[in-house]
Amino acid sequence: MISAKTEKLDFDYLTGLAQSNPPEFERLRQNAIDAYIATLPQERQARMRRLQWRIDQVRSRHSPMGACVKLSGMMWDHLLGPQGLLGLLRNSEMQVDSSQNADVIPFPGRRRR
Numbered sequence: 001m002i003s004a005k006t007e008k009l010d011f012d013y014l015t016g017l018a019q020s021n022p023p024e025f026e027r028l029r030q031n032a033i034d035a036y037i038a039t040l041p042q043e044r045q046a047r048m049r050r051l052q053w054r055i056d057q058v059r060s061r062h063s064p065m066g067a068c069v070k071l072s073g074m075m076w077d078h079l080l081g082p083q084g085l086l087g088l089l090r091n092s093e094m095q096v097d098s099s100q101n102a103d104v105i106p107f108p109g110r111r112r113r
Contacts, residue, residue: 018025
């Protein structure tokens with residue numbers, strides 16, 4: 001059940017609902033997604049709606065396991081790809097200022113048994 005007070009989703013309830021009443025499950029799923037996107041800053045909402053549209057397209061074209069694999073690949077691409085987080089960090093203009101020195105404080109090593 002979805003509690004309006006806590007705004008949390010009950011996994012067991014939703015699992016049962018997905019099996020017994022898939023249209024109602026989809027309605028609740030979409031409402032939860034829409035409610036979450038509405039909490040984001042206005043400038044991010046359109047991007048998140050486009051991303052959710054892509055996710056829904058993958059889900060509609062593949063089996064549940066196939067969709068899971070495809071969506072997992074999309075997430076890795078966004079992390080590791082040239083436009084992903086790692087690519088942005090590599091191409092970042094942030095430079096380390098090596099002209100500054102720092103004192104390194106030694107920590108005693110661990111004793112091994």
